[in-house]
Amino acid sequence: MIGRLRGTLVEKLPPEILIECAGVGYEVTMPMTSIYALPDNDQQATIFTHFVVREDAQLLYGFANKTERKLFRLLIKINGVGPKLALAILSGMSAEQFVSCVAHDDLSTIVKIPGVGKKTAERLLIEMRDKLKDWHADPDANSFTLTSVHAGNMQEAAPDAKGDAINALVSLGYSNAQASKAVKAVHQQGMDSESIIRDALKSML
Missing domain, CATH: 1.10.150.20 (5' to 3' exonuclease, C-terminal subdomain)
Structure with a gap:
């Protein structure tokens, strides 16, 4: 069982990330609430994981806490x-x-x-x-374990930020039409894909 990964964040393609640990790159699928807490690429991060083994795949899911x-x-x-x-x-x-x-x-x-x-x-x-009747949150639930915490400053938006946001929403189960409509409604010039996804999800709940 792989319970935790600590290493360098290489790439974020919501809802997946690539994190390098001791020279090995792990592809990890994460909920957006956890991805929002990640630092920028090339920074150190620790994520808690759940490992699933199926006949046709080995899947690793990651969480902020x-x-x-x-x-x-x-x-x-x-x-x-x-x-x-x-x-x-x-x-x-x-x-x-x-x-x-x-x-x-x-x-x-x-x-x-x-x-x-x-x-x-x-x-x-x-x-x-x-x-959940005896639910107790982890005391560190709101503090993502990072060597360098992402302060949430607006990053320069990639040219395909809207496309990345739509793809992420579709991978989460929304139809292409729902994803496109939500992204169009919240998108503003300069937004990165994570910000678009966050606002689009809020608009649909």
Whole structure:
């Protein structure tokens, strides 16, 4: 089991990143809430991971903190919720926001997540209620373990920032039409892809 990676962030192509550890480059899929917390490329970062082995693939999922990983592991135990849907949930809201939705039976917000129909949302609320009744967030949940913390300053936007944002949203389960519409609605000159994705996700929830 690979539980943690610490190394140099080489590339960010949401929802995937490439991180080099001791000369080995690991491709890791992460929820957007975790990617927002990453530093710039070529900086050092530590991410908590969940390793999945299937007959046709070996997949590595990464998280900003143990709280997000804990919730991911609880989510994939729910019937009908796989890693892709769990990532979509954690991309649209933080772990604490999801816990709040469950506590308040907020069905309307849950069903806005791509891939979550009414029946799945109801199952999530019912089954997660018991799993989260003694929920305690990791005390370091809001502090991503970094050697160099990304301060969130606006980076120079890549020419294809809009295209990258649309591709990321599609990979999270949104249709191309939904992704394109949301990106068009929030895009402003100079925005990088991460900012576009963040604002687009907010507009759809």
